[in-house]
Amino acid sequence: MRAKLFLKVAVIAIALMFIIIAFSPEASTSTVSMQNKQGIRLDSDTGTRTPIKHVINIYLENHSFDNLFGIYPIDNYTANSSISANLSIPLNLLSDRAARNMLTEIPTGTFYTKDPNEGYVSYHLDFNHGKLNGFLKGSGPQGLTYYSAAQEAPQWDIAEQYGLADNFYAPCLSESAPHHLYYVAGYSPIINDYGPPPYIPYSQSIFGELSKYNISYGVYLNNTAYRCASWNFLYGHSHYSSHLQSWNAFLNQTANGTLPAVSYFFSQGTGKSMGPPDNILNGEMLLLYVIDAVEKSPLWNSTAIFITYDGFGGYYDQVVPPVMDNVQLGLRIPLIVISPYAKEDYISNTQMLVTSILGFIDYNWKMPALNKMVDDSYLPxxxxxxxDMRGPIQFNASAGFPVPSNIHFALVTDTSTDNYSGLFPMEPQIPLNTLGYNRSGSSSVNLSSMGVGILNKNEHGYIPFFESIGFYSLLVVVEIAIAAAIVTMYRRR
Known part of the structure; x- marks a missing residue:
């Protein structure tokens, strides 16, 4: 009798596990996926609010604003001081001599630092309740550094020709994984580099929203097998695997004009992301190659490129980050905006973070705000x-820019004799004294003020039952029941 009872308990528990798994969110996601593959229009029309028909998001790694643009646009090496003297100056170390004296300029020929100590604890030590004086205890002395035009001229030139934000923050005071989740979903159920689980349901990400409104999108990795947090943390992503593509696919689609409306281009895991201790020149070379490909393509006249970083990486920045929607934001990171419609030599003072980019996507394609933080974020x-539409600006190898011959170039290791400061500044495309707009400013427009509504009002992380403590507890019960049944039957013999 006892053996039969134990076996019944085991059978019921196993059946319960299968039922729960069968009705999990991943199983139900496939229905939506099939509808979208059939091209069914769900809610929105195909028009955009702006001339932008293609948004390309490029994600680099781990640098603060002051670390890369701390003395922009001052170049101590170049002869073009007359142009530099007339460029817009962001809020950086040039306005804080004491902070600059506390830091070390990375010498010419060096394109990397030792990786600052990373982590939730280290970054909170850096932050020190807003005093920003704990870097020696937290991220270490390598975080108290900044680059100059000797290393950063290519990226400085891109910012000069287009737009640079000096009030753009990492979405939280932590490491890469939660930043990735804010980047694609506007929130994070984790506070540091762990998981999944918990996951974010695919429907709560920007990709889920784009699928719902039948707007094309792609996620591009050098190696699609790479465990990119922005993709692997999304529960149900396996039903959308056709959207996960290679860098080669990105280049081919760009060249023939078939790139989707929204593209996410990730550099992580390649040595070309600029993340320390990697050589940042490799990241700049990748950036130049991708920008060059877009500017040569038929897509240029309808494209906006948003270039940013997944966090400040333990590098010093002088600005105390604000709190938004009860979230302590991380330190400032760069944001560069490239487009034929981007203002030249423009410094945006608008308070923003990566949810502002999500907000622009929602705004442009007439969708509701993905969630409350996106709804509240100011738009770029x-x-x-x-x-006014501008022609492309080629950053040519013939002019000395380190543009590689292909996107899969071998990593540069020896830069001891390299000094790129002579490339900066470039001659402005349009004479600065003829521009019909201010070269700095801000915006207070957000989706909340437009009343477009919110798609996900109750965002939350998700732990599948078969990865939960409850599942493993039930598994233990099943094993105990089976073992007890076997022991009972053995004793009867």
């Missing part, structure tokens, strides 16, 4: 002058 509209 001040970067653009939609009444």
């Amino acid at each position: 509209l001040d970067f653009f002058n939609f009444s």
Whole structure:
């Protein structure tokens, strides 16, 4: 009798596990996926609010604003001081001599630092309740450094020709994984580099929203097998695997004009992401190659490129980050906006974070705000002058820019004799004294003020039953029941 009872308990528990798994969110996701593959229009029309028909997001790694643009646009090496003297100056170390004296300029020929100590604890030590004086205890002395035009000239030139934000923050005071989740979903159920689980349901990400509204998108990795947090943390992503593509696919689609409306281009895990201790020149070379490909393509006249970083990486920045929607933001990181409609030599003072980019996507394609933080985030509209379209600016190898021959170039290791400061500044495409707009400013427009509504009002992380403590507890019960049944039957013999 006892053996039969134990076996019944085991059978019921196993059946319960299968039922729960069968009705999990991943199983139900496939229905939506099939509908979208059939091209069914769900809610929105195909028009955009702006001339932008393609948004390309490029994600680099681990640098603060002051670490990369701390003395922009001052170049101590170049002869073009007359141009530099007339460029817009962001809020950086040039306005804080004491902070600059506390830091070390990375010498010419060096394109990397030792990796600052990373982590939730280290970054909170850096932050020190807003005093920003704990870097020696937290991230270490390597975080108290900044680059100059000797290393950063290519990226400085891109910022000069287009737009740069000096009030753009990491979405939280932590490491890469939660930043990735804010980047694609506007929130994070984790506070540091662990998981999944918990996951974010695919429907709560920007990709889920784009699928719902039948707007094309792609996620591009050098190696699609790489465990990119922005993809692998999304529960149900296996039903959308056709959207996960290679860098080669990105280049081919760009060249033939078939790139989807929204693209996410990730550099992580390649040695070309600029993340320390990697050589940042490799990241700049990748950036130049991708920008060059877009500017040569038929997509240029309808494209906006948003270039940013997944966090400040333990590098010093002088600005105390604000709190938004009860979230302590991380330190400032760079944001560069490239477009034929981007203002030249423009500094945006708008308070933003990666949810502002999500907000722009929602705004442009007339969708509701992905979630409350996206709804509240100011939009990067001040970067653009939609009444005037500019031609592409080629950053040519013939002019000395380190543009590689292909996107899969071998990593550069010896830069001891390299000094790129002579490339900066470039001659402005449009004479600065003829521009019909201010070269700095801000915007207070957000989706909340427009009343477009919110798609996900109750975002939350998800732990599948078969990865939960409850599942493993039930598994133990099953094993005990089976073992007890076997022991009972053995004793009867």
